[in-house]
Amino acid sequence: MKKGFLIDMDGVIYRGSELVPGADKFIKALVDNDLPFMFLTNNSQRTRRDVATKLWRMGIPVQERHIFTCAVATARFLAQQKPDGTAYVIGEGGLLNALHLNGYSIVDHSPDYVVIGEGRTVTLEMLEVAVQMIFDGAKLIATNLDPNCPTKDGTRPGCGATVAYLETATGRRALGIGKPSPIMMRMARKELGLATSETIMIGDTMETDILGGVQMGYRTVLVLSGGSKRSDIDRYAYRPDVVIESIGEYGRSPQRLEELVPTMNRADDSTHDLDQWRKAN
Ligand SMILES: [Mg+2]
Numbered sequence: 001m002k003k004g005f006l007i008d009m010d011g012v013i014y015r016g017s018e019l020v021p022g023a024d025k026f027i028k029a030l031v032d033n034d035l036p037f038m039f040l041t042n043n044s045q046r047t048r049r050d051v052a053t054k055l056w057r058m059g060i061p062v063q064e065r066h067i068f069t070c071a072v073a074t075a076r077f078l079a080q081q082k083p084d085g086t087a088y089v090i091g092e093g094g095l096l097n098a099l100h101l102n103g104y105s106i107v108d109h110s111p112d113y114v115v116i117g118e119g120r121t122v123t124l125e126m127l128e129v130a131v132q133m134i135f136d137g138a139k140l141i142a143t144n145l146d147p148n149c150p151t152k153d154g155t156r157p158g159c160g161a162t163v164a165y166l167e168t169a170t171g172r173r174a175l176g177i178g179k180p181s182p183i184m185m186r187m188a189r190k191e192l193g194l195a196t197s198e199t200i201m202i203g204d205t206m207e208t209d210i211l212g213g214v215q216m217g218y219r220t221v222l223v224l225s226g227g228s229k230r231s232d233i234d235r236y237a238y239r240p241d242v243v244i245e246s247i248g249e250y251g252r253s254p255q256r257l258e259e260l261v262p263t264m265n266r267a268d269d270s271t272h273d274l275d276q277w278r279k280a281n
Contacts, residue, residue, distance in 0.1 A: 003258050004036030004194045006068075006185075006218070009051075010043070011204030011226015012247060014058060016152035020225045022248020024059045029254050031061060036192050040185075040201075042144040042178040042208060044071035044117035044159070045092045068188045070143040070178030071095040071117060075102040077183055078141065082112055087141075088133055090126050090162065091117025095143060110136070116166065116174070117143040118159045127165060134170045144178030146208065150227060179203075180212030189216070197264040202247065204228055206236050214238045219261045223247060 007013070013023045030037045039062070041051065048067040055062050071091070075098035078085060084103050088111040089095060095117035096106060114130045134140055145160040163174045177183050189199050199218040203209020204226025213220035222228060222240035225248070233239060242260050244250075250257040 002036075002194070003198050003200060003261075004038075004192050005030065005254075006038055006040045006188050006192070006199060006201045006213075007247075008179075008201075008203035008205070008209045008226075009039050009041050010150065012202060012223050013039070013055070013060065015150070015226065017058075018152075019058050019060075020246055020248055022246065022251035025251030026247045026254055027055075027060045027062065029252055033254065035254060036194060038066055038068050038188055038192050040068050040179065040188050040203075040209075042070045042118075042146055042159075043149075044069055044074070044095045044098075044143040044178075045119060046094045047097045048072065050094065068184075068191060069094055069098070070184055071098040073181075073184035073187050074115065074117075074141060074143045074177040075099045075104065076187065077177055078113060078115075079103055085112040087111050087113045087115045088130060088138065089115050089117070090119065090122050090130060091115065091143065092119040092121065095119075109133075111138050113141050114138045114166070115141045115143070116159055116163050118149070122162055127162075127169075130166055131169045134166065134172055140166060140170070140172055140174040142174040142176040142178075144208075145174070145176040146178070179208040180215060182212070182215055185212045185216045185218070189218070195266075195269040197266050197269050200258070200261055206232065206238075206240075210236075210240045211238060213240075217264075219264060221257065221261065 048064040051067045052064050071094040079102040086105045086107045142163045146158040147160040148155045149158045196217050201213030201218045202221040210220050220240040221242045225246040
């Protein structure tokens with residue numbers, strides 16, 4: 001049976017700028033064996049090309065098509081909801097680029113959406129402008145709701161923290177697009193051309209990677225090379241299918257990891273028979 005992987009990056013492939021030992025071999029084996037895979041990241045700062053270049057420099061030979069960011073998911077979602085719309089953006093190049101590629105204009109007054117991404121450029125003035133726009137009717141969109149991000153020196157506030165500020169100030173709730181939202185999780189699977197039963201999500205974070213995979217009915221693999229410890233798992237009402245120390249353990253044969261993952265019921269892939277449903281109702 002065909003299977004493919006959606007793979008988180010930070011904590012799975014690298015930590016900060018340091019490669020997880022053996023992760024490069026794992027990815028190279030996926031490429032060499034022609035197994036479908038895509039990196040799934042909640043970081044909206046970089047474009048697909050920027051991320052691919054960062055990985056190349058770490059010795060991981062991937063193309064732009066292997067990268068799927070929450071910025072891309074957000075821009076495509078907005079283009080479906082409101083083609084040729086306008087956005088006020090608090091974010092960086094990856095988000096601005098994705099919006100432009102999907103027919104959006106970046107404006108500084110009367111936007112359709114206020115879109116918040118990851119970034120280091122946010123100022124109190126920008127937040128003030130965004131608050132007023134939301135009161136005037138702009139919809140609040142978050143590329144992701146991660147409260148913070150690990151850095152090599154500790155932790156910095158994430159996109160979710162900026163969003164919480166705006167939610168508190170306006171009393172409106174944001175729509176989050178990145179993991180664990182089904183919007184991004186489903187979009188990535190479709191782009192890879194996989195069915196639900198063929199999709200395996202690998203990540204280091206229970207609240208995003210594993211929850212997102214569980215919600216979609218994907219098989220899930222938690223790696224302990226990032227932010228989670230084995231003892232953390234019991235705190236959650238959902239579980240990953242498989243827990244491993246690191247994908248580095250499967251460096252030369254990703255097929256061994258595939259074999260660990262339980263087979264899934266193909267019935268999950270069937271489409272609804274609308275006619276039958278109508279007759280029955
Ligand atoms: Mg991670």
